[in-house]
Amino acid sequence: MTVAVAAAVADGVLPGRVWIYSNYHCNLACSYCLTDSAPGVAKRALTADRMVRVAEQAAELGFDAIGVTGGEPFLAPGMAGTLARIADILPTIALTNGTLFSGARLAALDALAGRDIALQISLDAADPDVNDEARGAENFAQVIDAIPKLVERGIRVRLATTVGDVAPHDAARLCALHRELGVADEDHVVRPIVHRGRAAERAIGVHATRDDLPAELTVTADGAYWSPFGPTVRDGRVDTDLLISRTTDPLAVPAELLLRAVEGRPPGTDTTLNIR
Amino acid sequence: MSRVELLGADDAPLVARRYYDEGDPGPIVAALAQVPEMLDSTLAFIGAVLGPSSIDGRTKELVILRTSAVSLCRYCVDSHSVVALDTGVVHDEVAALRNVEAAWTATFADPREAALLGWVDAVAGGRGPVSDESSARFKAEFADHEVVELTLLIAATLMLNRFCTALDLPTATAVLDRLRRERLA
Numbered sequence: 001m002t003v004a005v006a007a008a009v010a011d012g013v014l015p016g017r018v019w020i021y022s023n024y025h026c027n028l029a030c031s032y033c034l035t036d037s038a039p040g041v042a043k044r045a046l047t048a049d050r051m052v053r054v055a056e057q058a059a060e061l062g063f064d065a066i067g068v069t070g071g072e073p074f075l076a077p078g079m080a081g082t083l084a085r086i087a088d089i090l091p092t093i094a095l096t097n098g099t100l101f102s103g104a105r106l107a108a109l110d111a112l113a114g115r116d117i118a119l120q121i122s123l124d125a126a127d128p129d130v131n132d133e134a135r136g137a138e139n140f141a142q143v144i145d146a147i148p149k150l151v152e153r154g155i156r157v158r159l160a161t162t163v164g165d166v167a168p169h170d171a172a173r174l175c176a177l178h179r180e181l182g183v184a185d186e187d188h189v190v191r192p193i194v195h196r197g198r199a200a201e202r203a204i205g206v207h208a209t210r211d212d213l214p215a216e217l218t219v220t221a222d223g224a225y226w227s228p229f230g231p232t233v234r235d236g237r238v239d240t241d242l243l244i245s246r247t248t249d250p251l252a253v254p255a256e257l258l259l260r261a262v263e264g265r266p267p268g269t270d271t272t273l274n275i276r
Numbered sequence: 277m278s279r280v281e282l283l284g285a286d287d288a289p290l291v292a293r294r295y296y297d298e299g300d301p302g303p304i305v306a307a308l309a310q311v312p313e314m315l316d317s318t319l320a321f322i323g324a325v326l327g328p329s330s331i332d333g334r335t336k337e338l339v340i341l342r343t344s345a346v347s348l349c350r351y352c353v354d355s356h357s358v359v360a361l362d363t364g365v366v367h368d369e370v371a372a373l374r375n376v377e378a379a380w381t382a383t384f385a386d387p388r389e390a391a392l393l394g395w396v397d398a399v400a401g402g403r404g405p406v407s408d409e410s411s412a413r414f415k416a417e418f419a420d421h422e423v424v425e426l427t428l429l430i431a432a433t434l435m436l437n438r439f440c441t442a443l444d445l446p447t448a449t450a451v452l453d454r455l456r457r458e459r460l461a
């Protein structure tokens with residue numbers, strides 16, 4: 001069956017990226033956060049060794065990329081070193097709010113230079129007030145300050161814009177801004193707010209069913225999920241509707257269950273909402 | 277009130293959803309759905325052992341109900357009292373099987389069923405080795421393959437008994453209503 005997983009990835013039946021939720025706590029409390037993350041919430045953290053083991057098993061199963069997300073991953077001690085270990089196994093994207101890169105944390109990022117890893121930083125608008133309304137005071141300024149420092153260090157930066165709606169002139173301003181910061185057009189991702197987690201509590205975002213979401217195997221401290229949009233949190237409870245299994249080691253267990261769930265799904269159904 | 281969250285249809289994990297297609301799947305499935313990778317294998321096992329097989333339904337329900345009574349599983353006793361009635365076990369027999377304080381011998385005079393219930397009481401109610409006397413009576417009435425299957429049925433029921441009791445799974449309202457009507461509540 002594990003051969004079937006590798007074949008499914010090779011054939012595009014299963015997406016190649018495995019996501020890892022490093023932790024759920026965050027120094028921010030964004031209005032649309034899927035995981036209801038904030039300072040002081042349950043950390044639901046994976047250890048560094050556990051994350052590396054997921055990457056090792058993902059590679060053995062035939063997956064071809066890793067994504068690390070949270071919460072804010074860089075709140076976990078030694079995250080730069082952990083990401084370097086993961087990136088030595090498979091190409092990696094790490095999602096971060098980009099607000100913690102100073103002092104020792106910034107210096108530690110030197111470990112990522114020259115490795116196959118990108119840091120994907122959230123920035124939702126070219127207008128600081130609009131951005132900061134959703135993401136918190138001073139967020140825009142902190143992100144704008146951080147990106148050039150990362151680029152200078154030889155770290156690839158991607159920019160993720162999560163929006164309910166974006167007017168053409170706002171998009172143009174945002175694109176001009178990311179180019180100015182050294183982020184290439186292909187590294188700018190615009191995606192909708194998804195109506196889960198805190199966004200659901202605030203009645204915002206697009207409703208997404210399983211078939212709207214790419215079946216990207218996602219590992220958390222609570223189990224394995226259909227997509228990184230699966231292990232969302234509402235009222236302190238991790239949602240279970242997109243849960244695949246509680247077992248995550250060996251990774252073959254959820255990978256095979258995910259493949260079974262994916263087989264027979266009409267092709268292309270996960271692209272209509274541009275959720276990524 | 278269950279000791280764990282029983283997942284409803286909206287929260288049912290992907291691989292559990294088919295068990296909700298025809299409505300409320302009951303608390304055992306709703307609890308197992310918390311660990312969805314265990315569902316298929318567990319329910320397949322339970323279905324194979326407790327469901328239709330070469331041994332008739334009445335015999336199996338005698339075993340399930342008596343085992344549940346001996347292990348004091350409120351959920352299983354209530355649920356399988358109804359199943360037993362629907363399988364043709366009569367009211368007085370159900371009442372006798374449920375009652376662990378009084379002997380069932382007056383109600384179950386048939387030697388085969390008496391040997392079976394003696395085996396159930398010895399296996400489900402005892403600890404350590406089962407007596408040669410119980411075994412001899414049981415084996416005098418049942419072939420080896422029946423001994424194996426019925427003993428497996430006792431063991432599987434005990435597993436469910438402890439699962440349902442430990443998690444304090446709630447008895448369905450319809451079951452309680454039926455038991456009241458049958459004067460078994």
